[in-house]
Amino acid sequence: MGAAGLTLAACSPKASGGGANTLKVSSYGGNFEEAMSAHVYPVFEKATGIKVESIAQPAGLQFLLQLIEANKAGIAPMDLCISTAVDVNRGRKANLWRQRDPKALPNLGNLPWQYVLSGPKGIDGVGALGWFLALVVNPDQIKTPIDTWTALWEPAYRDAWGLAGAGAGPIFDITAKTYFDGPATLDTEAGILKVINKIAELKPNTKLWWESEGTMQTALENGEVKGGVYFADVAATLKASGTPLSIVFPKEGAVMDFGSWCQPAASTKVAEADAFINFMCSPQAQNLIARKVNAPPLIRRELLDLTSEEFNRVSSEIPPITTNYEARARHLDFMATNFTKMISS
Template sequence: MTQKFKTRRAGDLTRRSILKGAAGTAVLAAGSSLLAMPAIAQARSIKIGSYGGYFEDSFKKFVYPAFTEATGITVESVTQPNSSDWLVTMQQAAASGTVPADVSLYGKDTMIKATRIGEMLKPLDASKIPGVTNLDAEFLYEGPDGLVGVGSMAWFNAMVINPNEVTPAPTSWKEFWENPAYEGSLGISKKIDGRLLDITAKTFFDGAETLMTEDGIVAVLDKVAELKPHVALWWSAESQMEQAMKNEDVIAGSYYLDVANIMASDGFPIKPLFPVEGNPIGYGSWCLSPLSEKTGEAYEFMAFSSDPATQALMSRNIGTAPLVNRELTDLTDEEFAFVSGSPIITPAYESYLDNETFIKERWDAMLAGA
């Protein structure tokens, strides 16, 4: 009796789930055909990735509409958590044959890594991207198969302070190490590519050169370890540092120049500075997925992005530094100072990749005091 009951119930469940499944499939099929129709009717579109949050919102609000107006190509914005995580996503997507984004935004180290992994970036034909010559040559990244990345914008990891709490303003990164007022008060990026190594190398050693050898890396890490008692927050997400500055849990540290400026204009107590050693620069590049069928659209977008007018548009609305000669843009002195500065600390990208595991473990061990 029990057997019978069980069997019947099992049968019922199967039937019901089959019916449910069938209904679901029908809805999906109807939905996708509805979705597909306008795509066919609408001539041209492209999926472009950028870092989620304020950054992506500004792209959607200011840059993409201008691009659509200029070319008639509509942009579907794709949220990237950041550069390196997105590479994992794109790698998994490529394995399954999908294209989450035609064009992705990668930092330089991620881009080098992608070329080393292989078949992650589609070689680009520079002759089909008019205006790309506006960019400084160092922002056009060539892999073994030729051009694979077209620079999009630059950003700085600047020194920031709370001007109400820190007076006078520091003029050198050294003060973070030496002034006891910073005890338990700094907010510093916890990531190995958060650029503290580059700052330390430039401030106390011979800069990027020192980071090229294992002995140099160990020496720089020992110096970083001396800063630990002054760090209240080792942040791993941008929002952590934002909150900590707003709440005054930290009174100084390193943070993105663009976000710091925006926070300051919103009235929060934060002031970015360029100390004598300078601030580390980073830049993003547009890269095309090899599985994308939108090469033409991608070229048009890269050309649009390389245009001095677009570079100025991004500086004004997103707070990033232009990658074209400043004279080509119509940015005022004040506007330029808002997004850029000098001197510049260039990160030791190659060393981060060649000594990847070594740096990561030594960095973690330094943080853990192990």
């Protein structure tokens, strides 16, 4: 892993140097990173005079492991990166992140509390943007309109769905919300087992338990699955390129996940990072994220000047199901082990 850390650092030879007034920011590669650097970063650069150097960041745990090793070696491949709540927690336990001073972030109050992540030492992750996991359906294969997650369990849809098959995916929160007392059901092991038993009823209806997003994408494209739980934004891209798909935000709510801005401790550009994060929490930046990056904004709705149409294009008036990160922080292995046992038996 030491070598892996060096490899990551080698990709960005300037590391945390790169001039006094620049900031290296990494975000999920692809559409997202392109849209951010084309539409959002230039506005920040103009407002602050700080230049942003945008880097594409891979999703997945390997990135975090490499970053931890690089950071331990005193190298910061970037000054800010985007991280899921689960990875913020993992990084925190490995002393990866720098803590933020809330006084330097006047816009922090724009974010609902659940999007500001903090550990015993203080705030280390600030919500950047969200994404939804929605119910996607191939309208050519399923003609009946669907508006509820319970459709996943209907016997009529045998061998129809593709669901995430590894770890503790969104199906836990969906099941907990649809059939039990909401995501809080996952706070106890007994609750988790109840939820897993309910997910077990989905086995006859699930054709594909996917591990990588790409597998599900192929299956949707060639009609191998009739639908399932999938990223709303990726589904929208697929739909735009001709795959027959309806993206449904069920009445129980779609699952909302979010990424946070985090600073590796080895990066010393604290003031610049604060300026960046503060800007990203502003209504101006969040409006841009909704309009140009096509991602759901995280700050409170009333602060945004989005029309209903603009808002509904990237989000929904139906309150989302929030992912229970606390359960993942305390019971991840229990959830994953019992889930794998259930689907593979």
